[in-house]
Amino acid sequence: MSSSFDQMIVTEEWESTDLSLLETLDHVLNRGLVIAGEITIAVADIDLIFVGLNVLVSSVETAHEVLRKRQTE
Amino acid sequence: MELSPENPLMAEPQIETAHAEEFVEQLRCVTDTLPSRINIDAQSVEQGLAKLVLTLIEFIRRLLEKQAVRRMEGGDLSPEQIEELGLALMKLEAKLQELKTQFGLTDDDLNLDLGPIGRLI
Amino acid sequence: MKLYAYCLVEDLDAFDPTTRGISGAAVRSLQIDDLAVLVSDFNADTVAVTKENALDHAAVVRSVLDRTAPLPFRFGTLVTGQQLRSYISARKPALQTRFEHVRGCVEMSVKIIREISTDNETPRDDITSGTSFLEEKRLALLGSEQKAAEATEISTWLHEQVNGLIRDEQATVRSSEKLVLAAAHLVERDKIPQYKERLAAARKNRPELHFLFSGPWPPYSFANIELEFKTQFGVS
Numbered sequence: 001m002s003s004s005f006d007q008m009i010v011t012e013e014w015e016s017t018d019l020s021l022l023e024t025l026d027h028v029l030n031r032g033l034v035i036a037g038e039i040t041i042a043v044a045d046i047d048l049i050f051v052g053l054n055v056l057v058s059s060v061e062t063a064h065e066v067l068r069k070r071q072t073e
Numbered sequence: 074m075e076l077s078p079e080n081p082l083m084a085e086p087q088i089e090t091a092h093a094e095e096f097v098e099q100l101r102c103v104t105d106t107l108p109s110r111i112n113i114d115a116q117s118v119e120q121g122l123a124k125l126v127l128t129l130i131e132f133i134r135r136l137l138e139k140q141a142v143r144r145m146e147g148g149d150l151s152p153e154q155i156e157e158l159g160l161a162l163m164k165l166e167a168k169l170q171e172l173k174t175q176f177g178l179t180d181d182d183l184n185l186d187l188g189p190i191g192r193l194i
Numbered sequence: 195m196k197l198y199a200y201c202l203v204e205d206l207d208a209f210d211p212t213t214r215g216i217s218g219a220a221v222r223s224l225q226i227d228d229l230a231v232l233v234s235d236f237n238a239d240t241v242a243v244t245k246e247n248a249l250d251h252a253a254v255v256r257s258v259l260d261r262t263a264p265l266p267f268r269f270g271t272l273v274t275g276q277q278l279r280s281y282i283s284a285r286k287p288a289l290q291t292r293f294e295h296v297r298g299c300v301e302m303s304v305k306i307i308r309e310i311s312t313d314n315e316t317p318r319d320d321i322t323s324g325t326s327f328l329e330e331k332r333l334a335l336l337g338s339e340q341k342a343a344e345a346t347e348i349s350t351w352l353h354e355q356v357n358g359l360i361r362d363e364q365a366t367v368r369s370s371e372k373l374v375l376a377a378a379h380l381v382e383r384d385k386i387p388q389y390k391e392r393l394a395a396a397r398k399n400r401p402e403l404h405f406l407f408s409g410p411w412p413p414y415s416f417a418n419i420e421l422e423f424k425t426q427f428g429v430s
Binding site for chain 3 (some may be wrong): 020021023024025026027028029030031032033034035
């Protein structure tokens with residue numbers, strides 16, 4: 001899968017017990033239009049759509065690209 | 074109801090619950106499942122990929138276990154077959170545990186959110 | 195220079211040009227075909243998931259809600275203008291359908307917690323035979339099937355309570371967790387008072403469940419256009 005949308009999401013350590021903040025996060029982080037799209041992985045006869053995996057995979061992908069770029073500099 | 078600037082129906086989102094602490098505890102997993110800071114050194118990239126692979130294997134392993142139990146319940150396996158199947162699955166579970174330890178991953182790390190299907194574990 | 199994209203709107207007049215976005219950047223509206231995208235300039239490759247950024251994102255999307263129902267982008271959507279143009283022109287019909295679906299509505303959230311027993315979940319150390327291994331798994335499976343049945347019942351019950359007052363529902367059921375249900379309801383604006391009343395009454399009938407209600411939100415849960423999925427499982 002190629003990620004043409006070069007975005008990484010980086011978190012910092014932070015604590016929050018603010019319920020309204022957590023509710024807001026639940027809405028803005030887990031939902032909404034996703035431009036990067038989804039990945040379909042077929043395992044045996046089972047088609048699975050990993051929507052949540054999108055973030056993890058594109059993070060790993062981007063890290064790979066940076067590594068590759070560095071090696072060719 | 075007419076929408077207009079003079080008639081702003083929308084307030085900021087209100088939250089109403091009698092169990093704030095409980096919900097805070099449950100909703101915090103939203104932040105816990107975010108990828109942590111990406112270190113672009115080989116080891117972290119490797120770990121990210123290991124997480125992916127092990128999650129898939131774990132998923133399959135659980136399916137296999139369920140299938141085995143169903144067949145056992147269905148009564149079409151001999152006692153020896155049940156024993157063999159159980160031992161094989163037991164070893165598979167132990168092996169996977171070893172791999173998780175090797176990569177420093179916990180069950181929570183593998184508990185990816187599969188969207189509409191829910192969490193893996 | 196990248197753009198941080200907040201949401202799509204169909205109604206250009208809905209935008210207040212004094213809105214501020216992520217890192218205090220000015221938010222502007224970019225017109226593409228007959229839709230508009232709310233964006234701000236963003237000069238890094240990563241969007242930190244911080245309280246400030248999340249709240250700024252939510253505030254920008256919220257700022258148009260009084261006048262129109264936007265299609266919010268997920269947090270962290272960094273794009274170029276060209277990528278936005280391609281995305282929109284490739285998916286125009288689907289986006290129009292989404293706008294029709296959410297027009298005149300807002301999103302209301304219901305989350306439900308229930309107590310669950312955690313027996314049968316910690317594996318015993320003394321299992322050495324394959325047969326008893328499978329027997330333990332069978333018991334665990336029974337337990338999780340029961341939890342799944344309870345979860346389904348709760349989800350069906352909630353849907354029945356609000357049926358007729360909502361245009362759509364997105365519900366996530368997690369049978370093995372305390373937070374068993376997280377539902378988003380698409381509600382027409384003038385039905386909100388009734389919707390709230392209905393839920394207030396319903397909640398009294400289920401004293402064993404713990405509820406959280408929140409809203410109104412912009413329609414985050416009803417925006418995504420690639421929500422079709424097929425799942426086929428040999429076992430449930």
